[in-house]
Amino acid sequence: MQLPDAEKAFDSLAKKIQADAHKDFALIGIHTGGVWLAERLHQALGIKQPLGTLDVAFYRDDFDKIGLHPQVKPSEIPFAVEGAHILLVDDVLQTGRTIRAAINELFDYGRPASISFAALADRGGRELPIAAQYTGVTLELPVDKMLELKCGKNGKLSFHLYDKSLPE
Amino acid sequence: MKIHIKNGRLIDPKNGIDAVQDIFIAKGKIVAIGAAPDEFQASRVIDAQSLVVCPGLVDLSVRLREPGLEYMATLESEMAAAVAGGVTSIACPPDTDPPLDEPGLVEMLKHRAKSLNQAHVYPIGALTQGLKGERLTEMAELNDAGCVVFGQSDGLLPNLRVLMQAMLYASTFGFSVWLRPQEITLTGDGVAHDGEVATRLGLLTVPVCAETIAIGNIILLTKETGVRVHLCRISSAEGLAMIRTARQQGLPITCDVSINHLHLSDMDIGFFDSNCHLMPPLRSSSDRDALRHGLLDGTIGAICSDHAPVDEDAKLLPFGQSEVGATGVELLLPLTLKWGAEMRLPLLNVLSRITSDPARILGIDAGHLSPGGAADICIFDPDHYWKVTSSAILSQGKNTPFMGMEIPGGVKYTLVNGHIVYEH
Amino acid sequence: MINRNPQLDEHGVLQHLLTTEGLPASVLLHILDTAESFVGVTERDVKKIPLLRGKSIFNLFFEPSTRTRTTFEIAAKRLSADVFNLNIAVSAQSKGETLLDTVNNLSAMNADMFVVRHAQSGAAHLIAKHVQPDIHVINAGDGSHAHPTQALLDMFTIRRYKRDFRNLRVAIIGDILHSRVARSQIHALTTLGVPEVRVIAPKTLLPKMVERLGVHVYHDMAKGLKDIDVLMMLRLQNERMKGANLPSPEEYFKYYGLTPEKLSLARRDAIVMHPGPMNRGVEIDSEVADGKQSVILPQVTFGIAVRMAVMSILAGNQV
Numbered sequence: 001m002q003l004p005d006a007e008k009a010f011d012s013l014a015k016k017i018q019a020d021a022h023k024d025f026a027l028i029g030i031h032t033g034g035v036w037l038a039e040r041l042h043q044a045l046g047i048k049q050p051l052g053t054l055d056v057a058f059y060r061d062d063f064d065k066i067g068l069h070p071q072v073k074p075s076e077i078p079f080a081v082e083g084a085h086i087l088l089v090d091d092v093l094q095t096g097r098t099i100r101a102a103i104n105e106l107f108d109y110g111r112p113a114s115i116s117f118a119a120l121a122d123r124g125g126r127e128l129p130i131a132a133q134y135t136g137v138t139l140e141l142p143v144d145k146m147l148e149l150k151c152g153k154n155g156k157l158s159f160h161l162y163d164k165s166l167p168e
Numbered sequence: 169m170k171i172h173i174k175n176g177r178l179i180d181p182k183n184g185i186d187a188v189q190d191i192f193i194a195k196g197k198i199v200a201i202g203a204a205p206d207e208f209q210a211s212r213v214i215d216a217q218s219l220v221v222c223p224g225l226v227d228l229s230v231r232l233r234e235p236g237l238e239y240m241a242t243l244e245s246e247m248a249a250a251v252a253g254g255v256t257s258i259a260c261p262p263d264t265d266p267p268l269d270e271p272g273l274v275e276m277l278k279h280r281a282k283s284l285n286q287a288h289v290y291p292i293g294a295l296t297q298g299l300k301g302e303r304l305t306e307m308a309e310l311n312d313a314g315c316v317v318f319g320q321s322d323g324l325l326p327n328l329r330v331l332m333q334a335m336l337y338a339s340t341f342g343f344s345v346w347l348r349p350q351e352i353t354l355t356g357d358g359v360a361h362d363g364e365v366a367t368r369l370g371l372l373t374v375p376v377c378a379e380t381i382a383i384g385n386i387i388l389l390t391k392e393t394g395v396r397v398h399l400c401r402i403s404s405a406e407g408l409a410m411i412r413t414a415r416q417q418g419l420p421i422t423c424d425v426s427i428n429h430l431h432l433s434d435m436d437i438g439f440f441d442s443n444c445h446l447m448p449p450l451r452s453s454s455d456r457d458a459l460r461h462g463l464l465d466g467t468i469g470a471i472c473s474d475h476a477p478v479d480e481d482a483k484l485l486p487f488g489q490s491e492v493g494a495t496g497v498e499l500l501l502p503l504t505l506k507w508g509a510e511m512r513l514p515l516l517n518v519l520s521r522i523t524s525d526p527a528r529i530l531g532i533d534a535g536h537l538s539p540g541g542a543a544d545i546c547i548f549d550p551d552h553y554w555k556v557t558s559s560a561i562l563s564q565g566k567n568t569p570f571m572g573m574e575i576p577g578g579v580k581y582t583l584v585n586g587h588i589v590y591e592h
Numbered sequence: 593m594i595n596r597n598p599q600l601d602e603h604g605v606l607q608h609l610l611t612t613e614g615l616p617a618s619v620l621l622h623i624l625d626t627a628e629s630f631v632g633v634t635e636r637d638v639k640k641i642p643l644l645r646g647k648s649i650f651n652l653f654f655e656p657s658t659r660t661r662t663t664f665e666i667a668a669k670r671l672s673a674d675v676f677n678l679n680i681a682v683s684a685q686s687k688g689e690t691l692l693d694t695v696n697n698l699s700a701m702n703a704d705m706f707v708v709r710h711a712q713s714g715a716a717h718l719i720a721k722h723v724q725p726d727i728h729v730i731n732a733g734d735g736s737h738a739h740p741t742q743a744l745l746d747m748f749t750i751r752r753y754k755r756d757f758r759n760l761r762v763a764i765i766g767d768i769l770h771s772r773v774a775r776s777q778i779h780a781l782t783t784l785g786v787p788e789v790r791v792i793a794p795k796t797l798l799p800k801m802v803e804r805l806g807v808h809v810y811h812d813m814a815k816g817l818k819d820i821d822v823l824m825m826l827r828l829q830n831e832r833m834k835g836a837n838l839p840s841p842e843e844y845f846k847y848y849g850l851t852p853e854k855l856s857l858a859r860r861d862a863i864v865m866h867p868g869p870m871n872r873g874v875e876i877d878s879e880v881a882d883g884k885q886s887v888i889l890p891q892v893t894f895g896i897a898v899r900m901a902v903m904s905i906l907a908g909n910q911v
Contacts, residue, residue: 055629057629058629058633058641058642058643058904059641059642059643063643063644063907063908064910066908067905067907067908067909067910068626068643068904068905068907068908070622071625072625072626072629073629074628074629074631074632075629075632075633076632104642105641107638108636108637108638108640108641109636109637109638110637362800363800363801364800364801364804364805366799366800367799367800367801367802367804367805368613368775368805369713369714369737370713370734370735370736370737370738370772370775371713371714371735371736371737372736373800375800439598439714439717440713440714440717440718481690484690484691484692484718484722485690485691485712485718486691486710486712486713486714486715486718486734486735487712487713487714488712488713488714488735489712
């Protein structure tokens, strides 16, 4: 199956945000793919507020099933969340559970004025009432497939598809 | 009952016999070895083909836990365990509750044991009243009641003045004194050998010098008093060397080692295995190796089981709080055979350490197969390996560091005074 | 017979934290890395995360210790677990209930984790061996044996200030003989690749063959502190200050107490640690304890994050 070009999707995502987003917003990338995207967007859009990163491992709802994620990274939010307009960035939107966890975590830092969400790819399969305000590309994938974003050594982004049943 | 044991490999260390020979038993005694006596009509024939027929074993330390400690084990359970292990003569330490310091108590124990019609019981009389190390017991009276030797409880030697007097008094009557050498002021609350394992596990220790200092004192007092001394369950290479020197000087000192110390070291404590909470503590592997050789060269005269049944709950505690001791009377033969096999010794030499040698130390007529002598016999399969499990052990104590191990030597029959008291 | 390390399951996954001994460096580092993320949490306004919501954690303190118990309690509460403190020293044990009786009773109340402090070495191992397989045990100090979370928070602190373990000289100073902290520190330091670990103490406070644990033994502070990057002081228990181990706290302070003069013998950028509570003027001078090389207060802060990390890793490692 032909996967979309991640770089093209990124350009499209960046344009949509630039055209529409609140002027004074702050970016937060969700580990790991969302942080790559947020770093590129931060530069591309010339955002003044420092970049934040979130690792939602402590807020996931599948802890009882799979335990703690083996490589938890610290969440770093170098600005006041209270009253901020926040744009959350992640690579792939599927069930919406990661965004749920990210929103919960954000509220433990303070009460933001607004939260929007940008996803590089929306692949369908939602399990929660969550939508992205900005998407780079939209596609429908069977539930047994996993779409993953990778970042090459040259910084080039690309999509990869796996069977969920098989080890990566 | 007349019994004919045929086709067995008869091993009698005392008489130096290792040959396929038949034994004929009548009226509790061995009447002939080899050819049948005239007109011998056996009422029972035991075919001992491929089995070893040897004297019933003599175990120098078996705690029957009576009187007073029946929650740990009973005379019935432990006497049954003894004959299941091929043991027909047992010496029991005086550390019962109350201690064996009065003739009445000893007579009662002897009587109770005798009524069970199993192994012969030889109580070790208390050397001091209440084992408190202050006043001497009535040793001569106790001897009349059945105590053959006298001793103290574990790790509680009297002060040197009292000990010297007790030794002098015992020697007056020709009694030997049995002591487990351990200096109490160096023991404290110690539970493990003072070495790397205790350091890692943070366990309180009993240093080797607790044993060697006591041995040194006892050797000097032996010289002073002339009494015969038996040192029970020694644990260290250094202590062994001191005893070897004393014996070379002609001092009347013997010693034994337990099955545990013959095979295990402090490493076996692993992650706080309370089955390895023993006294003296399991020492280093070099100590263990020295003991194995000391037994080979005869410095150590006998192997004992140091049988100490403990109730289950008392071992389900942190190491330092768990009860000391392990069950063992059923493991005496297998673990002696295991030592012998590992040292590549002929069975004749191996079996002497649990038959004729301990009988001589205890001063009893046992541990040999002679026409006219009591028919105390153990018949076992040397090639049968069995796994130590709670259900395989008859003793009420189910705790041993050897739990789960495969060990050689399955007892098939045990005879005491010509009666088959155990049959498997 | 030596069994498999009772802390790990058959796949090498951590099920209990009983000692730092025998754990691979990867497990220790995973705890430290996870703790880094929790430090961020403890610096926020809302210091609580929902990770262990619905889990029941029992603090079983058979030996009184308000301080350690409190740090575990804070850690558990910040993870949203339900925490139950049992001061068993004064309850069940005095009624003749055995250690395992107590544990079985609490297991029946659907405990998920036990944090155990006990005066006997090996108590936590015993409990871990007998609990149901879905219950995790954390050793919060057993006799003179181990205190793994203390050692891990010490490692965390060292890494924060010195970054790399592999070029450090570390000295542990004081009552090694009775110290569970020292034993756990030694195993953690050697596992993490510290090339030189020293212990400095009078001979009455050193266990036999301690060098077998991989440490160099010194009896003299002047020699032992030379070129040292990290000084780990130990607490001297009151009952050991006068008697058969030591003649007096004064003499101990004179020869082994950490004063500014003695500290100047170590490297200039050396850090000073102490597991607390400190005996000022016995093992450490106030000027050092409160001085700029002291990292004793950060240790306490990191202790919460490290315990949160241990609890969440264990709770997530289901069989």
